Amino acid sequence: MASPRKTVLITGAAGYIGSHIALCCLLSGKYSVVTIDNFHNSFPTALERVTKIAQDALPAGASDEDKKALEIKCYRGDISIKSEIDQIFKDYEGKGGIWGVIHVAALKAVGESGEIPIKYYENNITATINLLDVMDKYKVYNLVYSSSATVYGAPPQCPIPESSPLQPESCYGRTKFMSELIIKDVCDSAPDKWRAISLRYFNPAGAHPSGQIGEDPRGRPGNLLPLLAQMAVGKFPEGLKIFGNDYDTPDGTCVRDYIHIMDLAEGHVLALAALPRDEIYAAQGQAAGFGSSGGKYKAYNLGKGKGMSVLNMVDAMQKASGFKYKTEIVGRRTGDVPELTADPALAEKELEFKAKRDLEAMCRDQWNWQSNNPKGYENQA
């Protein structure tokens, strides 16, 4: 029997978050996946492993057709070049077309974004406009967008509801905010066509429990969890510099809302399912942090709603890995805010989203990935 799967284009599916989203789409049984990635910060091996995990999860006796439906068609290309996106939609016209897009690909380093802003605007904004334009050309109007809690900047209150003011403090954050605005304006321009959901991620961490896919940034990780994981396999022997212990938080270190990557990825499958539901857009109002002009656009926080300090995370990773971390308190990092935690109520109510995996599972899975792949994907293909 022909597969009932809808084709979803995931930009940047070889990356950390994209690979887990691709896996959840395949495991849902509802979607097949095509991607475009320039491997700026990722490796093709990740895509092969996603397919392998999904195929291993098929029931015994699954047909070759069922297995084939789990292969990810990958275009090596750059989404800041419009013709490279166009080619994909053109190729799929004769194959039932692309049903929807999850736009994940972006540059994401806060510090770097201030040094090379033009590159960030080109990669994150021009690329988003290119994508929307090509989607319009091929009449593909379903979009889920990878946004970030960074759009809230330093929020006036925690936990943060979606209606909190959007005041990003970095160039990177502004590219996420502007992309949301552009997508919203496009939705407002044609409410009978476009439907888009932005998902504002808090701090994704962990890996698929197989230990086959995980976060493998090129160069020294800027984020806490991959840094701790790499330290536990012997990298960066100088130890962890903790950026400040004089914040107004329970132990003085910054508090963040760490969410297991599998919970986050599953949220995208829920968002794809929610896109056609008119009622979720009716209550938009100020819910995205900016007003609506009646388009079908909605933003949701994806977080656990629970804060963990830097010291909590060091302790949890120490338990998971058995590695005794060397730490040193240094000055505050520019741009850090004391606390960022999500109010996940809207996603829970309207998407039936629930971040169910706990801190122990997150650190165990992070360590399982790192210890199985001490050098990441490179040299392991």
Ligand code: NAD
């Ligand atoms: P990542 O770097 O691991 O993945 C991004 C992927 O996109 C990579 O495979 C990269 O090669 C690809 N890519 C980048 N620019 C491209 C281009 N011009 N053309 C084609 N491919 C391109 O990053 P990630 O952590 O998986 O983040 C994914 C998304 O989630 C980004 O949009 C990011 O802004 C957002 N986000 C990430 C976090 C986080 O903490 N990781 C938090 C909030 C939001």
Ligand code: WQD
């Ligand atoms: C977590 C905590 C640091 C490293 C970033 C982006 C955000 C989003 C998620 C994309 C902070 C502390 C870290 C170290 C430390 N990404 N830390 N020593 O800053 O909450 O969020 O990733 O959208 O936009 O800003 O995450 O993992 O960098 O830091 O003490 O060597 O760990 O100060 O309190 P952050 P992080």
